[in-house]
Amino acid sequence: MDKIKILVTDDHPMVLEGMQTMLSQIGFVVITGLARNAYEAMELIKANLPHIVITDISMPEISGIAFAAKIKNEYPGVKIIAMSTFNERSYISQMVQNGASGYILKSAAKEEIEEAILTVYEGKLYMSVELELNKKEQQEINKIPILTSREKEVLALIAEGFTNPQIAAKLFVSPYTVDSHRKNLLTKFEVNNTAGLIKLAAKYGLV
Incomplete structure (x- = not known):
């Protein structure tokens, strides 16, 4: 098989170094770049389109959640694996909602990273084994609806009352348009x- 091109984004140099070392030991992977923030990463994506971006969630300026949405908007074919130290359901939901296909913890072993890359590359969803999601939680993650940016805006305002x-x-739209978005959300x-919404x-x- 052709090598899977990977870009890694994290604001901690030690994490980037560790990921570089680990990924260089995986035979079917080639690293296209290492970025310290979303701005650097977007430049590297533009220069050499990767198959997968592995990104930290908690980054300064632009979070991994906003970064994932930006990638999906500009490069919809690029797959995203979220990487975090936080074992929190809300982060998983938000990353999946914004286009991520995988979620691993930074403590993941090389074997798990291999599995995550292959699973996501094949178009499937991968969740870290360390998260120990039960079957019901897995189903919940798969049930998260994909919203347009306008639907997200309307949803946020509905939630505010x-x-x-x-x-x-x-x-700056008509009430009819808002009503249409509300019905789509329901x-x-x-x-x-x-x-219920x-x-x-x-x-x-x-929200």
């Missing part, structure tokens, strides 16, 4: 009312 006309005024979350969105870490 704004009415359709108020949201319309804030976003459909995507498979709920019947606003209360906000409850589920909060559960997934989207």
Whole structure:
């Protein structure tokens, strides 16, 4: 098989060094770049398009969550594996929502990183074995709806308690358009009312 091109983004030099050492021991991988922030990473992606970006979640200026959304918007074919020291469900939800296909902890062994890369490269979702997600939680992650950027804006304003006309005024669109987005959100979350929508969105870490 052709080598899988990987770019790693993390603001800690020690983590980048460790990942470089580990990835260089994996025969089917080639490292296209190491970046200390999202800005550097976007330049490297532009220069040499990788198959997969492995990125830290907690970074200064642009978080891994916002960075994932930017990659998916500009380079939809690039797969993303989130990397974190935090074993928190909300981060997983937000990364998956913004386009990540994998989630590993920084303490992951080389064998697990290999498995994560192969799984994500094949178009599947990979969650770290250390997270010990039970079957129900795995299903919950798979159920997180994919929202457009406008739907995310409308959802955030709904959660803040704004009415359709108020949201319309804030976003410079018609109340009819807002109502359409609201209905789409209810459909995507498979709920019947606003209360159910906000409850589920909060559960997934989207508001």
